[in-house]
Amino acid sequence: MGFGVFIHRSDSIYNDRPAEQYQFPSQYLRRVEDWIIYYEPSKVEDSRGYFAVAKVQQVIPDPVTPDMYLALIEPGTYLDFVNPVPFNGSDGLVERGLFNDQGRISGRAQAAVRPISPADFNRIIDLGLDTNGSLLPRVDEVDTSAGFQDEQAPFEFEQSRDRVNYIGSRIVRDRVFRRIVLRAYDERCAITGLKLINGGGRAEVSAAHIRPVEANGPDVINNGIALSGTAHWMFDRGLISLSDDLEILISRQVNDVDSVQAFINKTGRALTPRRQFERPHPRFLQWHREHCFKQ
Numbered sequence: 608m609g610f611g612v613f614i615h616r617s618d619s620i621y622n623d624r625p626a627e628q629y630q631f632p633s634q635y636l637r638r639v640e641d642w643i644i645y646y647e648p649s650k651v652e653d654s655r656g657y658f659a660v661a662k663v664q665q666v667i668p669d670p671v672t673p674d675m676y677l678a679l680i681e682p683g684t685y686l687d688f689v690n691p692v693p694f695n696g697s698d699g700l701v702e703r704g705l706f707n708d709q710g711r712i713s714g715r716a717q718a719a720v721r722p723i724s725p726a727d728f729n730r731i732i733d734l735g736l737d738t739n740g741s742l743l744p745r746v747d748e749v750d751t752s753a754g755f756q757d758e759q760a761p762f763e764f765e766q767s768r769d770r771v772n773y774i775g776s777r778i779v780r781d782r783v784f785r786r787i788v789l790r791a792y793d794e795r796c797a798i799t800g801l802k803l804i805n806g807g808g809r810a811e812v813s814a815a816h817i818r819p820v821e822a823n824g825p826d827v828i829n830n831g832i833a834l835s836g837t838a839h840w841m842f843d844r845g846l847i848s849l850s851d852d853l854e855i856l857i858s859r860q861v862n863d864v865d866s867v868q869a870f871i872n873k874t875g876r877a878l879t880p881r882r883q884f885e886r887p888h889p890r891f892l893q894w895h896r897e898h899c900f901k902q
Contacts, residue, residue, distance in 0.1 A: 608767065610728035611640030612702070613678070614719040616651050617884040622672070625659060626685035626825035629678040630669060635720035639666050639678055642771065644723070644731055649694050653882065657692040657701065657731050659827075660774060661685040685825050686774055688735030689786050701734065702727050725767045732770045736783065777820075784826045788814035791880035792833035798847065798855060799835055800872035815839050817891040822898070829888040832877065837870070848900035851889040853877040858901040 613629050621630040625645055645659040664681035692701055700706065704724045707713040715721055723731075773779055794810035795802040803811040815834045818824030834842055841847045847867070848856045853876045861867050872878065879886045896902075 608642065608771075609640035609722060610725060610767065611638065611643045611720065611722045612646050612657075613643050614648060615645050616647055617655075617882075618651070622669070622677075625661070625680070626827040626830075627680055629680070630672070630675055631678065631720050633674045633676060635718070636666070636676055638718070638720045638722060639663060640722055642728065642767075643678075644728065644735075646694075655691040656694055657688065657735060659685060659687045660732060660735070662771075682823055682825070683820075684774070685827055686736075686780060686783060687787050687826070687828050689737050689783055690735055692731050692734045696734070701731055703730075729766050729770060732774070736773075736779075780826050784816075784831060785814040787828055788831035788833055791828060791831075791882075791885045792878065795833060795878060796835040796838055797832050797877040797879070798838040798842075798871050800878055801835060803835070811835060813839050815842060817887055818894045819843075822894075824891070824894075828880075828885045830891045832887055841867075842895075843899070845899040845901040847871075848896050849877055849887065849892050850896075851892055853879060853887065856896070856900065860901045 613631075615623055615625055615629065623629050629643075631639075640663070642660065642662050644657050645661070646657045647655045649656070662681040662684035663678045666676055666678050669675035669677050694701065700712065702716075702723060704727050705712050705716045789810055789812065792812075793802065794804070794812055796812050805811050812833050812835050815832050816824045816826075817830050817832060820826070824830050832842075838847070846858045846861050848858075850856060855871050855875055855877060857864060857867055877887070
């Protein structure tokens with residue numbers, strides 16, 4: 608089991624769909640590892656830093672572009688981080704393997720595809736998913752004094768396996784997905800526009816998958832939408848849907864159209880997150896219209 612980094616920009620010119628595939632030049636072919644962390648460069652406006660983790664299922668030649676390859680992501684493994692991790696954090700460089708022998712950042716930091724150590728992988732996962740000590744002890748808290756050096760590498764790999772199991776847990780993935788979707792929508796229902804908080808301080812809105820997990824829908828932010836209970840029920844049953852430009856569509860099978868129209872927000876369009884890459888992607892909306900919406 609190896610670990611690596613894929614550099615990806617939200618405005619990338621490459622044929623990237625982080626939850627599905629990553630396009631890269633042939634020069635990086637031997638650097639692709641099993642588990643990868645996505646990183647957006649700090650020079651990108653509103654950069655997310657290290658922002659997601661995924662597993663590479665296989666690498667194939669790009670059937671369209673010569674001398675390019677596609678790293679295909681194993682379905683169900685992509686997961687956005689709850690907390691984007693900056694390149695330089697409060698404790699300094701997060702990806703410490705980028706230091707050269709002189710203690711400076713090496714040229715490897717510019718490589719779009721690069722391997723990372725298990726220790727760096729563990730550290731970034733812990734920061735990104737806010738594990739709060741639910742895993743084994745943090746790698747950087749382990750005593751590395753004489754007598755323990757020979758055991759450090761196997762221990763780091765055991766910790767990495769534990770984190771991989773953590774990432775694969777449906778309970779964990781649902782909790783992470785809820786947090787990132789509700790944060791993007793400011794805990795406000797995209798259909799009604801209402802932001803209701805219960806007596807316990809919890810938002811009365813849920814994070815809905817546009818293409819459900821059961822239908823191979825990924826846990827990616829642009830496959831999510833914040834919906835109140837009634838809106839979620841109607842969306843899952845195909846009584847409402849969204850056009851590509853986010854107009855709210857009402858099924859002809861709705862028995863009380865006037866009440867539904869009064870229920871949705873006055874714009875007639877779904878409210879959206881501020882950042883473009885967080886907004887519902889047209890291919891997921893198309894899937895919902897074709898497979899769920901009762902036109």
